[in-house]
Amino acid sequence: MSPTQPTPQTPPYAITIATSDSGGGAGIQADLKTMTRLGVYGGSVIVAATAQNTRGVEATHVLPTDAIRAQFDALVDDFDIAAVKLGMLATAEAIETVADCLADYDGPVVLDPVMVATSGDRLLDEDAVDDYTDLFAQATLVTPNADEAEAITGHFPDTEETQHAAADQFFEWGADAVLLKGGHVDTDDSTVVDALVTPEETTTYVNSRIDSAATHGSGCTLSSAIAARLARGDDLPDAVERGIEFTHAALSEPADVGEGAGSVNHLVGGEWSNMGE
């Protein structure tokens, strides 16, 4: 009997440029699990490694910039990269290196401006916030929570006026679109409103608020889900809608792992690899 011949598949290929969360709830691990669930083959550029669990971050070791660049070069050299997600970049040097790497990349880039973990630990050097502005010019979409938007632009986006003020600042730095996430905005109703703002229009997404402490990894999951959907060919509003849908599901059945508050659950039930197709 002759051996079975393989049937090669060509899944969309996307990459995350971010940091390892040893606990697996956030960072590179969340990104790759999310991309996999959404039917996208994920590669990675590891910027730093955290010693982290559900209780917090014990240590962070940042790779030398030539090691970051070598990983990126290996990927662009070989793969057809359909989307890039940017997560925790840790230092000003790493941000500058990533901006330089992406200078010739013209596919979609989803930038999650990670600064502080759910646990309260800092994930970006204090003096590196200003360096983000160099990277926004390469972003198809920036996905700040309200606290990050305020730290970067000076505007806490909890009204239509402050949302536009924050978004306009990102546009001035060259971002194409901003997703202002509503999870960190206190409201007295039971919904979360996320606003996708472009210079032309604003699209809002209203979902039920999940009363959970197990939100570790939610921002990473959302931004990599949006990148995965862009890699699959969605337009931006659809990619955001489906990214929110997957993240909402992963938050509503959190993973009770570790002694801390737990994290979003990438193993959430359901078929996610062909949303809307």
Ligand SMILES: Cc1ncc(COP(=O)(O)O)c(N)n1
């Ligand atoms: C490596 C890494 N990247 C990102 C986050 C943010 O995730 P969260 O705010 O949900 O803790 C994190 N904790 N660790």
